[in-house]
Amino acid sequence: xxxxxxxxxxxxxxxxxxxxxxxxxxxxxxxxxxxxxxxxxxxxxxxxxxxxxxxxxxxxxxxxxxxxxxxxxxxxxxxxxxxxxxxxxxxxxxxxxxxxxxxxxxxxxxxxxxxxxxxxxxxxxxxxxxxxxxxxxxxxxxxxxxxxxxxxxxxxxxxxxxxxxxxxxxxxxxxxxxxxxxxxxxxxxxxxxxxxxxxxxxxxxxxxxxxx
Amino acid sequence: xxxxxxxxxxxxxxxxxxxxxxxxxxxxxxxxxxxxxxxxxxxxxxxxxxxxxxxxxxxxxxxxxxxxxxxxxxxxxxxxxxxxxxxxxxxxxxxxxxxxxxxxxxxxxxxxxxxxxxxxxxxxxxxxxxxxx
Numbered sequence: 001x002x003x004x005x006x007x008x009x010x011x012x013x014x015x016x017x018x019x020x021x022x023x024x025x026x027x028x029x030x031x032x033x034x035x036x037x038x039x040x041x042x043x044x045x046x047x048x049x050x051x052x053x054x055x056x057x058x059x060x061x062x063x064x065x066x067x068x069x070x071x072x073x074x075x076x077x078x079x080x081x082x083x084x085x086x087x088x089x090x091x092x093x094x095x096x097x098x099x100x101x102x103x104x105x106x107x108x109x110x111x112x113x114x115x116x117x118x119x120x121x122x123x124x125x126x127x128x129x130x131x132x133x134x135x136x137x138x139x140x141x142x143x144x145x146x147x148x149x150x151x152x153x154x155x156x157x158x159x160x161x162x163x164x165x166x167x168x169x170x171x172x173x174x175x176x177x178x179x180x181x182x183x184x185x186x187x188x189x190x191x192x193x194x195x196x197x198x199x200x201x202x203x204x205x206x207x208x209x210x211x212x
Numbered sequence: 213x214x215x216x217x218x219x220x221x222x223x224x225x226x227x228x229x230x231x232x233x234x235x236x237x238x239x240x241x242x243x244x245x246x247x248x249x250x251x252x253x254x255x256x257x258x259x260x261x262x263x264x265x266x267x268x269x270x271x272x273x274x275x276x277x278x279x280x281x282x283x284x285x286x287x288x289x290x291x292x293x294x295x296x297x298x299x300x301x302x303x304x305x306x307x308x309x310x311x312x313x314x315x316x317x318x319x320x321x322x323x324x325x326x327x328x329x330x331x332x333x334x335x336x337x338x339x340x341x342x343x344x345x
Contacts, residue, residue, distance in 0.1 A: 093275055094289025094325035095282055110284045117279040124276045128269070145333070147292050151271045158268035 024071055024082040025211050028131035030123065030156075032148050033060040033090030035137040036168040040194035041087035044207075045069045047200070053087050059103050061116035063089045066126050074208050081212030086131060089119030091148055127155060133162045133211045140167040140191065141174040144183040153184060162210050165189045166203070171196045228259060228327070228342050235264035235317065247274050251281060254290055254324050259342055265294055265320035289325040293338045294318045 029037045042052040053069050055062055069085045097106075097113035104112070127134070134156045138144050156163045165184055167177040171193040181189045190206055192199045231253055238246055247270065253260045266274060278290050295318050321328075321338055332339040 091275065092289070093278055093292055095279070096288040096325070097284045113282070113284060117282045121276045121279040124272050124279075128272055147294065147330075150294070151268070151275070151292075155268040155272045 024084050025132040026068070026084045026086055026130060027133045027135060027207070027211050028066075028086045028088055028123075028126055029135045029137060030088055030127065030152060031090060031137035032139075032146065033092060034058070035090065035139045036194050037090065037137045038063050038087055040135070040137055040166065040168065040192075041067075041069070041085055043194045043197065043200065044074075044085060044203075045072060047204075048072050048074055053085065059100065061090060061095070061100075061112060061119070063087060064112070064115040064119035065089070066119070066122050074204055074212075076205055076208040079208070079212075081208045083207070083211055086126060088123040088126060089116065091120055091123055091152055093148060095120070127152075128159070131161065135164050135166055135207075136187075137166045137168050137194075138180055139169050140177055140180055141169055141172040144180045149183075153187070157186075163187055164206055164210055166194075167191045168194055170198060226344060228257065228344060230259045230261060232261045233263065235262075238262060238264060243270050243273060246270060247277050250274065250322055251277060251290075254322060255281075255287060257324055257327060257344075259321065259323040259328060262320040262322070264317040287324070290322055291325045291328040291330065291340075292320065292322045293330055293333055293340065294320045295333075295335055295338065 029041050031037050038054045038056050041054065042056065045051055045053050049069065049072055051069070053067050066086055066088045069087075071082055072085055073080055073082050075081075095113045095116050097109040100109035100112050103109075136149075136153065136156070138149065153163070165180060165187050167175075167180045167189050169175055170177065170191045177189060177191040188206065188210075190199070190202055192203050233249075241249070246266065250260050250262075251274075274290075274292075281287055282289050319338075321340060323340075323342065327343050329341045329343075330338065331341055
């Protein structure tokens, strides 16, 4: 199937959902560890509700439980859309507690790794059962063609969920949005820096359009 | 169904066991059986190669079950590689006539995270380094 046809189908699916259900959609924020998912969730929640969702950290697997912020009202172009934001733990196929021992005591590292594995399993369960759309967050300074990204995008597509790809961390010198666009040409990619608040207008325009 | 022989059962030089599993064999198995077979193989230190891979739903459940089995004193997960989805994959005449764009057939390599390292991967090649331990 051609790229344009796939894009058209994707937009059509989104439009169908837009006009068939007035309930707030549960939008899962997914991606690999340390892509900036919680920073983004906090940015959105603070901008529209004044509250944060979770704690941000440079140490992987800071988010080890899916957290939901309900009824986030986003106003765009004179209209208001309401979504529930679900911030999920970063998805991976492996967790080694020794990766954390530089940052904490061994006992804490073991507990963190155990909670991280539970969190990843929970994130997968949410994806299969409980979300209506997905924001897939990638660190634009890193290679997007990884097995986890390929698998997760494939899982989202197989469930026919609307998805937006967010190329985060565009404030970094090594950032390349094109690399992400080239890796997943079948989906719309939006560049942003959740940390610095760059390009958030385009982010909100697209959230309202895709998930309203 | 015959089980793959485990390398521990054999007398011979140390090495890494590789199980190449046909699509036909996988077709006869339920999702849980497939995942159990993969994880049992990986727990034994084997490299499991699936001729036709898993469906997205099965991949999701594989991640979930892998997470449940990770423990600090041994197993720390899996390394898994498949070819990225190709835009031209289903461009055959038959595929176009049948409208088939949902094929999940893709060679898949799975191994213990602490023994397999991907060196290179593109749409036509997966190159991996496998160590004994």
